[in-house]
Amino acid sequence: MRLLRPALLAALLAIAVAACGSSSKTTSSSGAGKPAVVIGDKNFTEEYILGDLYQQALAAKGFKVTLKPNIGSSEITYKALTSGQIDMYPEYTGVILSVIAGITTPPHSAAEAYSLAKAYVAKHGLTLTAPTPFYDSDALGTLKTFATKNHLTTISDLKKLGHSLIVGGAPEFATRQEGLLGLKQVYGLNPTFKPLSIGLTYKALDSGQVQLSDVFTTDPPLTTGKYTILTDPKFVFGFQNVAPIVKQSVLAAEGPAFQQTLDAVSALLTIPAIQKMNAAVALDQQSPAAVAHAFLVANHLA
Amino acid sequence: MTVLLAAAHAPVIPNFGNPSSFACERANRLFCSDWVSHNWSTVLWPALRQHLVLTLIAVSLGFVISTTLALIAYRRRWFERPVLIVTSILYTIPSLALFELLAPSLGLNRTTAEVALVSYTLLIMFRNTLTGLREVPDEVRDAAAGMGMGPLQSLLRVELPLALPAITAGVRIATVTVISLATVAALIDNEGLGVPILTAISNEVFKTELIVAGGMAVGLALAADGLLVLVQRWLTPWARARSA
Amino acid sequence: MHDFTEAFKFIGRDGQIPGAPPLPTLVHLTLETLKIAGIGVALALLIALPVGIWLGHIHRGSFVAINLGNIWRALPSLAVLAIGVAFLGLGLDNVELALIVLAIPPIITNAYVAVDEVDRDVVDAARGMGMSGWEILRKVELPLGIPLIFAGIRTAALFVVSTTTIAALTGYSGSLGDIINNEASYHLPGVIGAAICIAALALLLEFGLALVQRALTPRGLKLTEDPGVTFAPVAATDVA
Numbered sequence: 001m002r003l004l005r006p007a008l009l010a011a012l013l014a015i016a017v018a019a020c021g022s023s024s025k026t027t028s029s030s031g032a033g034k035p036a037v038v039i040g041d042k043n044f045t046e047e048y049i050l051g052d053l054y055q056q057a058l059a060a061k062g063f064k065v066t067l068k069p070n071i072g073s074s075e076i077t078y079k080a081l082t083s084g085q086i087d088m089y090p091e092y093t094g095v096i097l098s099v100i101a102g103i104t105t106p107p108h109s110a111a112e113a114y115s116l117a118k119a120y121v122a123k124h125g126l127t128l129t130a131p132t133p134f135y136d137s138d139a140l141g142t143l144k145t146f147a148t149k150n151h152l153t154t155i156s157d158l159k160k161l162g163h164s165l166i167v168g169g170a171p172e173f174a175t176r177q178e179g180l181l182g183l184k185q186v187y188g189l190n191p192t193f194k195p196l197s198i199g200l201t202y203k204a205l206d207s208g209q210v211q212l213s214d215v216f217t218t219d220p221p222l223t224t225g226k227y228t229i230l231t232d233p234k235f236v237f238g239f240q241n242v243a244p245i246v247k248q249s250v251l252a253a254e255g256p257a258f259q260q261t262l263d264a265v266s267a268l269l270t271i272p273a274i275q276k277m278n279a280a281v282a283l284d285q286q287s288p289a290a291v292a293h294a295f296l297v298a299n300h301l302a
Numbered sequence: 303m304t305v306l307l308a309a310a311h312a313p314v315i316p317n318f319g320n321p322s323s324f325a326c327e328r329a330n331r332l333f334c335s336d337w338v339s340h341n342w343s344t345v346l347w348p349a350l351r352q353h354l355v356l357t358l359i360a361v362s363l364g365f366v367i368s369t370t371l372a373l374i375a376y377r378r379r380w381f382e383r384p385v386l387i388v389t390s391i392l393y394t395i396p397s398l399a400l401f402e403l404l405a406p407s408l409g410l411n412r413t414t415a416e417v418a419l420v421s422y423t424l425l426i427m428f429r430n431t432l433t434g435l436r437e438v439p440d441e442v443r444d445a446a447a448g449m450g451m452g453p454l455q456s457l458l459r460v461e462l463p464l465a466l467p468a469i470t471a472g473v474r475i476a477t478v479t480v481i482s483l484a485t486v487a488a489l490i491d492n493e494g495l496g497v498p499i500l501t502a503i504s505n506e507v508f509k510t511e512l513i514v515a516g517g518m519a520v521g522l523a524l525a526a527d528g529l530l531v532l533v534q535r536w537l538t539p540w541a542r543a544r545s546a
Numbered sequence: 547m548h549d550f551t552e553a554f555k556f557i558g559r560d561g562q563i564p565g566a567p568p569l570p571t572l573v574h575l576t577l578e579t580l581k582i583a584g585i586g587v588a589l590a591l592l593i594a595l596p597v598g599i600w601l602g603h604i605h606r607g608s609f610v611a612i613n614l615g616n617i618w619r620a621l622p623s624l625a626v627l628a629i630g631v632a633f634l635g636l637g638l639d640n641v642e643l644a645l646i647v648l649a650i651p652p653i654i655t656n657a658y659v660a661v662d663e664v665d666r667d668v669v670d671a672a673r674g675m676g677m678s679g680w681e682i683l684r685k686v687e688l689p690l691g692i693p694l695i696f697a698g699i700r701t702a703a704l705f706v707v708s709t710t711t712i713a714a715l716t717g718y719s720g721s722l723g724d725i726i727n728n729e730a731s732y733h734l735p736g737v738i739g740a741a742i743c744i745a746a747l748a749l750l751l752e753f754g755l756a757l758v759q760r761a762l763t764p765r766g767l768k769l770t771e772d773p774g775v776t777f778a779p780v781a782a783t784d785v786a
């Protein structure tokens with residue numbers, strides 16, 4: 001009789017624990033007992049998707065991960081990382097070099113960009129996990145009709161059009177090395193710049209407000225065939241594979257399974273994969289979380 | 303750690319839904335009901351809920367602070383002017399600027415948003431509460447003293463109740479102001495109805511999200527205003543006769 | 547704190563970033579902000595002032611006038627701008643339309659209340675002296691209503707300046723809000739510097755308009771003026 005209540009309590013607790021355990025879809029527990037991690041992401045669609053991909057994949061492995069999305073530009077998000085508000089976020093290797101490290105000499109290959117970036121962040125107690133196959137560099141996009149009419153295939157071809165060019169882009173394009181500055185210094189071009197918000201770069205091409213737009217290699221509209229990008233033989237726009245910047249202390253504390261999960265996700269991110277996910281969010285207006293989830297499930301990571 | 307720059311094997315790219323089911327979104331028509339029902343629980347409702355929380359916290363804190371300040375100013379006249387000056391300055395500073403001035407020191411989080419939002423409530427509620435208290439007729443105060451009430455009793459049983467119309471008007475205006483400003487707070491802590499509004503603009507100006515989130519913000523403010531008018535009338539039935 | 551000192555240096559450099567191509571100067575962006583806001587307020591005045599004053603003069607339409615004032619506060623400016631963008635796209639016209647919509651209510655409400663609540667005895671006395679309705683309006687009601695009318699204009703002006711900076715978030719470029727929207731180029735000190743400029747602009751505007759209001763107020767009224775009204779925007783329907 002005296003043991004009835006404790007026994008009942010133990011039974012109830014056991015049932016509760018079993019119920020809670022079985023209610024989650026995952027059975028993996030590599031993350032059990034590890035400290036909580038905060039992932040941040042920057043202020044545009046692709047970053048939201050990446051943030052969700054990494055967060056959900058880690059959560060599926062039992063890690064306690066919260067996502068703090070839409071923090072701001074590279075600089076602000078990096079500051080959030082160094083000031084401790086977040087523990088990691090996905091960044092582009094070229095952006096680390098030019099915007100964060102302030103290195104202006106362009107690297108000659110994607111691998112070089114990655115190792116230079118990794119070396120730089122190491123000085124601040126951070127590291128990069130494996131990079132993605134896809135790269136999301138800036139590119140000069142234009143209407144296919146405009147390119148054919150003026151026989152444009154590379155950026156160097158623009159020189160023959162003289163100084164009457166208008167390039168549209170996000171406001172920061174004007175001050176970046178992988179932007180107007182690079183076009184001037186490396187290609188000797190001097191177009192007029194028209195600031196546009198990120199969502200309007202293709203509309204501006206359609207309406208003729210600009211002849212060229214600062215677009216990104218993973219933009220969904222590029223899959224429609226209406227637009228084309230000019231190649232960048234002098235690599236002004238650099239290399240922009242994505243690699244999560246993580247605090248070294250966090251990587252150590254979370255154990256090898258943490259990095260393995262991140263790398264497993266990164267390995268799957270090819271340009272077509274990212275383009276399709278971008279399209280689902282940007283054109284179909286699906287939520288980044290739902291799209292990330294569908295992708296991870298299809299590849300058995302969630 | 304090997305540098306993987308080519309995928310070890312091609313990923314499976316699922317069909318993110320049947321393309322035809324997103325025809326409305328692709329055409330960016332003014333209102334896609336499908337999108338609303340799909341994203342209600344993941345995007346719209348959380349934003350609304352966060353907006354309500356932001357508002358409630360800001361108005362409650364602001365109410366406590368402004369009432370305290372008003373009570374002090376009621377007893378010590380010299381206190382009024384400095385409080386008016388400080389709260390007026392805070393009120394005059396445009397919200398975008400105030401958020402950006404606070405963020406570097408306080409961080410990109412709810413605290414910063416709340417500090418700014420509370421600042422905007424202070425002037426209105428302070429001024430209204432103080433005015434309401436001051437407008438209690440002297441005869442009434444004398445009558446309360448004559449009945450043997452001390453200052454605290456008089457305050458609680460006579461003066462504050464009579465000041466209720468003005469106080470609740472202040473709360474009403476502050477609430478609606480905060481609901482409006484909290485949309486900008488999304489810039490700082492990524493919460494509230496400002497989030498879908500700003501997302502919709504950056505995302506090729508997705509009209510449905512813009513109109514629904516914007517409409518919800520407007521609707522919320524009007525609903526709060528209407529509700530507080532009713533509360534005001536309920537709390538002060540004697541005032542209705544006066545204003546008729 | 548380092549960012550704040552850098553912010554003042556940014557202001558000192560008139561908004562330029564060393565080593566970067568010339569950017570719109572702070573002076574230019576401030577003037578643009580004032581221009582956009584000015585157009586909005588001017589057009590709103592043209593529409594709202596006559597209507598509010600006339601309604602107050604004939605003592606009609608109180609329901610509309612008062613409630614317009616209440617609804618005004620309820621309109622989240624970002625939401626109004628955003629909905630405008632959805633229907634009309636980006637552009638100066640759309641921004642001005644939103645600004646006008648947001649500026650009209652405080653002007654109308656205050657103008658209505660100002661004229662409507664002029665002491666009836668004074669109006670009767672004027673009528674007794676033989677003044678026509680028009681003369682009463684011009685010589686009695688308007689001068690006596692100036693403080694409250696102007697308070698409404700001040701409220702509207704400040705609100706419009708504030709909303710103009712927010713317009714940058716909706717993609718419209720051409721105000722100090724641009725800098726805040728473009729942290730990537732201007733960096734944190736630039737954003738703080740722009741915020742300081744916006745705050746200073748608003749405070750100077752408020753102070754300046756308060757002085758104008760005092761100058762326009764008939765001497766007789768100044769003696770009885772409630773000091774709380776002369777600083778900080780106030781709408782007629784603030785208290786109950």
